[in-house]
Amino acid sequence: MNTSKAVLEKVRLSIGKGEPFSFDIQRDDLIDPIISGNKWRKLKYNLLKAEELFKLGVLTFGGPFSNHLIATAKAAHHFNLKSIGIVRGNELNQDSNATLKACPDFGMNLIFISRSEYQRKDDPYFLKELSSKYPDYFIVPEGGKNYYGVIGCQHILKETDNDYDHIYLAGGTGTTAAGVVLSVPDKTTVNLVSALKGDFLEKEIKQLLYLVLNDNQLVDEYMQRLNVVNDGHFGGYAKVPEELLDFINTIYSKIQLKLDPIYTGKAFYKLVNDFENGTIKVNDKVLFIHTGGLQGAQTWKDKIDFL
Numbered sequence: 001m002n003t004s005k006a007v008l009e010k011v012r013l014s015i016g017k018g019e020p021f022s023f024d025i026q027r028d029d030l031i032d033p034i035i036s037g038n039k040w041r042k043l044k045y046n047l048l049k050a051e052e053l054f055k056l057g058v059l060t061f062g063g064p065f066s067n068h069l070i071a072t073a074k075a076a077h078h079f080n081l082k083s084i085g086i087v088r089g090n091e092l093n094q095d096s097n098a099t100l101k102a103c104p105d106f107g108m109n110l111i112f113i114s115r116s117e118y119q120r121k122d123d124p125y126f127l128k129e130l131s132s133k134y135p136d137y138f139i140v141p142e143g144g145k146n147y148y149g150v151i152g153c154q155h156i157l158k159e160t161d162n163d164y165d166h167i168y169l170a171g172g173t174g175t176t177a178a179g180v181v182l183s184v185p186d187k188t189t190v191n192l193v194s195a196l197k198g199d200f201l202e203k204e205i206k207q208l209l210y211l212v213l214n215d216n217q218l219v220d221e222y223m224q225r226l227n228v229v230n231d232g233h234f235g236g237y238a239k240v241p242e243e244l245l246d247f248i249n250t251i252y253s254k255i256q257l258k259l260d261p262i263y264t265g266k267a268f269y270k271l272v273n274d275f276e277n278g279t280i281k282v283n284d285k286v287l288f289i290h291t292g293g294l295q296g297a298q299t300w301k302d303k304i305d306f307l
């Protein structure tokens with residue numbers, strides 16, 4: 001992976017008959033095709049911590065199509081660390097899909113557990129059992145959602161002027177957004193479009209901010225910069241309606257930007273919508289953070305023009 005590839009791109013996009021919109025895109029998707037974008041940002045300091053603790057490897061968790069799981073496998077390999085991936089679903093095996101097939105190629109040892117057991121992934125007793133079973137492994141939570149993950153995401157805007165009025169990005173665990181919120185000036189609104197149904201993200205991000213700030217009042221101040229969008233998920237995590245696929249194809253035909261239907265497509269849709277409905281004012285400076293994720297889009301390759 002190569003963070004110097006994560007260039008800032010200036011874009012002009014016209015949709016329909018209106019004036020074209022101008023904004024920037026932080027192309028974190030270019031860092032690496034597999035350790036896509038924000039996954040590298042979240043893993044970097046976790047892997048350095050594992051090295052610092054003289055661990056032989058890292059252990060983490062993911063669903064069967066998890067971008068995080070395969071990113072961990074490749075990034076750990078790059079650091080000469082071993083990796084263990086605990087996968088949700090004991091009916092699966094490493095031949096079940098392309099994501100799972102690729103993990104062992106990077107040396108990841110996959111362990112399949114039942115959905116009910118997987119629910120204990122953050123349970124301190126379960127984690128204690130795992131660390132006594134695998135004492136040489138540093139445990140990274142699902143999605144890289146911990147202190148080190150947040151710290152890595154504070155670097156995303158380093159090569160921008162970091163003076164935006166609006167930033168748009170997609171959210172799963174909210175770890176990336178927590179890092180971004182910590183690194184922007186007061187005037188910036190960070191619009192986080194949740195890929196999942198539900199209204200849990202705000203609370204999760206508060207907890208992540210607290211890990212860094214250790215002060216509830218400060219957490220509340222930083223939360224003012226955040227706008228969680230809970231109605232942009234198009235029906236839920238892996239629900240991909242035609243309308244969203246059409247949108248992704250349209251954007252590709254106009255500006256050759258590749259979006260995925262689980263995360264970035266939904267966030268980009270919200271950005272276009274906010275330009276159209278006037279939420280974004282004429283002279284506002286706007287940034288879209290492309291967090292990657294095309295690895296996971298292969299499932300829809302028959303319906304996405306550039307796959």
Ligand SMILES: *Cc1c(COP(=O)(O)O)cnc(C)c1O
Nearest residue numbers: 172173174175176263291292293
């Ligand atoms: C994992 C992922 C996200 C979610 O990031 P969080 O830090 O968990 O909110 C967003 N976009 C893409 C493309 C992803 O793969």
